[in-house]
Amino acid sequence: MVAHFYNIVWAWIALGRELEDVPRADRFRLWLKSLKLYLSILGFTDPQRPAAQKRHAMVAAVLTAIYDYDTDWQPATDFASSHFRTALFALVSDTKTRSIASKLFCRDLDQGFPEDGLDRGGYAFLAYQGMMGSDWLSGYPRHEIMRLGRLLQIVDDLHDLYKDRAHGDQNAFTTSRWRDFAAEARAFLRSSFYRKLEQHALVYRYLHLECLERLSELESKKPARGQFLVSIRPHTALFAAGLAVIGFRLAPEVPPLLAALTALGFAGVTASIMLYNDLADRYKDQRQGRLFASEHPLTIFKWWLAACSLAGAAVFGVAALDLSVAVFVVLVWLLGTLYSHAPRWCVVQNLVVALCSTAPALAGFVHEPDAFSSSLLPFAGAVFFLILGREILADIRDAPTDRDYKETIAVRYGQDRAISCLNGVWLIAAILLAWTLPPGWPWWLVTPPLAATLMGAGLYLANPQEEWLLPFTKRWADRLIAAAQIGLLILTA
Known part of the structure; x- marks a missing residue:
């Protein structure tokens, strides 16, 4: 618990240091977003959850929050002048991970992904693999990490469906192929990999329930009034x-x-x-x-x-x-x-x-x-x-x-x-x-x-x-x- 507390405090300090020109209210919202992301990214750590991996999880959470700020909240003009580049080079020392994250950011900023945007998840998960340094995640080859990252992006799109739909943001479930993605989501939620995530972090159990609910709503499986009672x-x-x-x-x-x-x-x-x-x-x-x-x-x-x-x-x-x-x-x-x-x-x-x-x-x-x-x-x-x-x-x-x-x-x-x-x-x-x-x-x-x-x-x-x-x-x-x-x-x- 002490390590989690230190990481929470560190996230606030890091956001203040890397985003000095960002309004305090936005920094506070980004800090809250980082804490939510931290709970999810903890699922990528080893079961013993060493203190170093907890810190890496918070670093990944802070970088993801800044990434969203520069691509969605206040889109940056280019990678070189972005807050994300400054934070990435300050917080991540591995050059390979930096390269993956930089290419992902540039491609996303230039809207270079297909309509469904699911490839973002594959590259993001590849970057997380480099940042976390966990034994169980390192055992997966690159092509498998890309596949699993794409499936995790499907879960994330289900979670953000209503928000993305309201703001007109990219989401796989607002495309014509949403039924195909729904079938993939159902299969992934019952996979051994997702069960392992549920064992590592409780938030994935909640996401499991939420995604099934979203899928039922998408498929118009609305319960009769009496079913609630x-x-x-x-x-x-x-x-x-x-x-x-x-x-x-x-x-x-x-x-x-x-x-x-x-x-x-x-x-x-x-x-x-x-x-x-x-x-x-x-x-x-x-x-x-x-x-x-x-x-x-x-x-x-x-x-x-x-x-x-x-x-x-x-x-x-x-x-x-x-x-x-x-x-x-x-x-x-x-x-x-x-x-x-x-x-x-x-x-x-x-x-x-x-x-x-x-x-x-x-x-x-x-x-x-x-x-x-x-x-x-x-x-x-x-x-x-x-x-x-x-x-x-x-x-x-x-x-x-x-x-x-x-x-x-x-x-x-x-x-x-x-x-x-x-x-x-x-x-x-x-x-x-x-x-x-x-x-x-x-x-x-x-x-x-x-x-x-x-x-x-x-x-x-x-x-x-x-x-x-x-x-x-x-x-x-x-x-x-x-x-x-x-x-x-x-x-x-």
């Missing part, structure tokens, strides 16, 4: 908040503010976990026809940040009132997030989902472990088995596309055994509800969805060719879970 899943967040409220209502003398903040926290945590899972599984979901996350990953990422902010703010409030409940919420949050990266073991992922989904109901127990209603644990158990059954049902539906991705009950043992297991799990849930809940329980609310759910699962077991029974059963399972929740809210009101 489908991705956020507000009903699931409300379900988690409702469970938290139930858990606190079954515990005596709970501060209302603590219950409200915990419910809000679990709503944000649930939305955060589901959005993160959408991002992590976006390519797998394409097999099932769910394309929103793969076509609009930046939108999902922004919603994920918003959900994390909501959950984080609520958790801080909970921590001020009861630290143990705040720790409990954070542990559930971590477990749910790690779910996306856990090994695809049979049943384990189903259990994790069911556990995280049931956890909000136990928040009241965490707050008052010595004083809780006898209905709480049976109710939590019923919810656990209902959610577990719902996950098994989803695995039965997804079995054809899961075979090469993860091992589920339906994949390992077949659909018949999976449905038998599903009926057994839901039978346990029904027994827990019937035997342990108080006499005042509103059975009129849960009996219809319970009967429809068990009937749908039974009919599908007898008639597996009737595929419409799977979504039918899943819908009624969701209604059963919601009805059980509403019933207990009525009972504890």
